[in-house]
Amino acid sequence: MYYQAIRRLVFTDCSCATDASKTYEDLFEKLDTNKDGKVDVAELRAGLTSMGITFRKGAAQKIISSGDKDKDLGLDFEEFSKYLKDHEKKLRLTFKSLDKNNDGRIDHMEVRQSLADLGMDINQEEAKKILQSIDVDGTMTVDWNEWKAHFLFNPATNLQEIIRYWKHSTVLDIGDSLTIPDEFTEEEKTTGIWWKQLSAGAMAGAVSRTGTAPLDRMKVFMQVHSTKSNKISLVGGFKQMLKEGGAASLWRGNGINVLKIAPETAIKFMAYEQYKKLLSSDRGKIRTHERFIAGSLAGATAQTAIYPMEVMKTRLTLRKTGQYTGMFDCAKKILQKEGVKAFYKGYLPNILGIIPYAGIDLAVYESLKNAWLANYAKDSANPGILVLLGCGTMSSTCGQLTSYPLALIRTRMQAAASIEGAEQMSMNRMVKKIVEKEGFFGLYRGILPNFMKVIPAVSISYVVYEYMRSGLGIQK
Numbered sequence: 001m002y003y004q005a006i007r008r009l010v011f012t013d014c015s016c017a018t019d020a021s022k023t024y025e026d027l028f029e030k031l032d033t034n035k036d037g038k039v040d041v042a043e044l045r046a047g048l049t050s051m052g053i054t055f056r057k058g059a060a061q062k063i064i065s066s067g068d069k070d071k072d073l074g075l076d077f078e079e080f081s082k083y084l085k086d087h088e089k090k091l092r093l094t095f096k097s098l099d100k101n102n103d104g105r106i107d108h109m110e111v112r113q114s115l116a117d118l119g120m121d122i123n124q125e126e127a128k129k130i131l132q133s134i135d136v137d138g139t140m141t142v143d144w145n146e147w148k149a150h151f152l153f154n155p156a157t158n159l160q161e162i163i164r165y166w167k168h169s170t171v172l173d174i175g176d177s178l179t180i181p182d183e184f185t186e187e188e189k190t191t192g193i194w195w196k197q198l199s200a201g202a203m204a205g206a207v208s209r210t211g212t213a214p215l216d217r218m219k220v221f222m223q224v225h226s227t228k229s230n231k232i233s234l235v236g237g238f239k240q241m242l243k244e245g246g247a248a249s250l251w252r253g254n255g256i257n258v259l260k261i262a263p264e265t266a267i268k269f270m271a272y273e274q275y276k277k278l279l280s281s282d283r284g285k286i287r288t289h290e291r292f293i294a295g296s297l298a299g300a301t302a303q304t305a306i307y308p309m310e311v312m313k314t315r316l317t318l319r320k321t322g323q324y325t326g327m328f329d330c331a332k333k334i335l336q337k338e339g340v341k342a343f344y345k346g347y348l349p350n351i352l353g354i355i356p357y358a359g360i361d362l363a364v365y366e367s368l369k370n371a372w373l374a375n376y377a378k379d380s381a382n383p384g385i386l387v388l389l390g391c392g393t394m395s396s397t398c399g400q401l402t403s404y405p406l407a408l409i410r411t412r413m414q415a416a417a418s419i420e421g422a423e424q425m426s427m428n429r430m431v432k433k434i435v436e437k438e439g440f441f442g443l444y445r446g447i448l449p450n451f452m453k454v455i456p457a458v459s460i461s462y463v464v465y466e467y468m469r470s471g472l473g474i475q476k
Contacts, residue, residue, distance in 0.1 A: 024081040031044055039075050044063060105143050196469075198265055200474070202261045203468050213254040214238070217253060220411055222449065223408045227438060228442065253318075256327050257313050265302075269298075271301040275293070296355055345416070345417065360402045389462060
């Protein structure tokens with residue numbers, strides 16, 4: 001039988017890197033029929049078919065496209081072996097996640113259990129059919145060699161585990177909503193788990209923002225009122241707030257800050273899914289740059305829709321005792337005194353801030369994630385709590401650091417109309433004035449309380465997310 005011969009020749013477990021390279025070299029020589037030193041789509045398709053290896057429609061083109069770094073419409077040996085090594089590593093992770101009892105084989109019960117973890121209930125017969133499509137030796141179990149032989153030339157393997165475990169913006173909330181939305185597996189979408197995860201994330205964000213509200217108010221207070229000639233320290237700022245409005249005043253603006261989580265999350269998620277469909281060049285697979293563009297556009301869409309709430313949040317945070325009786329009174333007074341246009345003050349720096357924040361956050365998070373998967377993922381793609389929190393905290397902090405000057409400009413523009421004698425300025429003029437009077441670091445007023453709230457915000461949001469996930473019946 002062709003298949004057994006191929007398994008012995010190509011897919012045997014290698015005890016060392018030299019044997020693996022020799023194996024790849026033998027396969028490359030078999031596929032490179034015209035001996036020009038590279039394998040093109042036609043050669044790959046014809047070679048795999050002649051060896052009896054089944055693959056999905058369009059798989060040969062996807063393999064060449066994903067591995068062809070120099071864009072010469074073919075894979076040389078280096079590109080060919082790199083594709084196989086990288087893809088095999090991902091397959092090993094998936095195999096390990098399915099092999100629940102770690103006996104080196106997958107049976108129908110493990111298939112059912114893994115799909116149940118993803119929210120899909122199938123019966124015993126359906127699980128056996130899945131196994132039969134991969135099982136070669138008729139044992140009704142699948143070992144590593146069978147798994148690898150079946151999927152090695154299938155570039156569309158859906159690595160659900162990595163997507164499932166490496167949630168970022170859904171799990172962690174540090175007070176800003178400019179991160180790229182998380183990916184959800186198809187199973188999570190079709191079974192409705194996605195909305196439970198978003199709901200758990202929204203609740204975690206609400207508790208986290210409430211817990212760190214005093215530091216957030218201090219940040220806004222320092223952004224607007226602190227200058228080179230009127231320096232406000234952390235302790236001095238809190239004393240002023242407590243003297244003016246008591247302990248309750250430390251939570252001013254928190255109500256609307258929490259209230260805007262739900263509409264912003266829903267709009268961003270729905271917009272992100274639509275932008276992905278429009279931008280994705282390869283159906284069902286989105287590249288990093290496409291994800292960045294789709295995520296940035298989704299963030300801009302959500303921010304545009306809820307931006308009046310952002311303006312109100314700033315005004316309510318900075319209000320003096322008795323200035324407003326609540327959210328509705330604040331909205332009514334802004335509308336009467338300043339008109340509809342006031343609800344979009346600072347809109348431009350806010351939208352521009354999405355690009356550096358989302359870009360740096362995504363780049364740092366993906367780099368840390370890929371580094372961990374490449375160097376430490378042996379039996380599972382699950383990074384554990386500390387790695388996940390560390391990667392998320394570091395990437396979000398880097399994103400905040402790059403976009404902070406724009407956030408400060410936005411806040412000052414939002415607050416300007418409510419401060420007596422304050423001059424109404426454009427974004428460019430305000431940047432120029434701050435740099436002239438206070439220097440470059442004047443654009444980073446309030447950065448200390450902003451960074452101080454990161455660790456407690458991340459910790460609170462993660463703990464609440466886990467409790468909510470358990471309460472909503474979402475399995476790990």
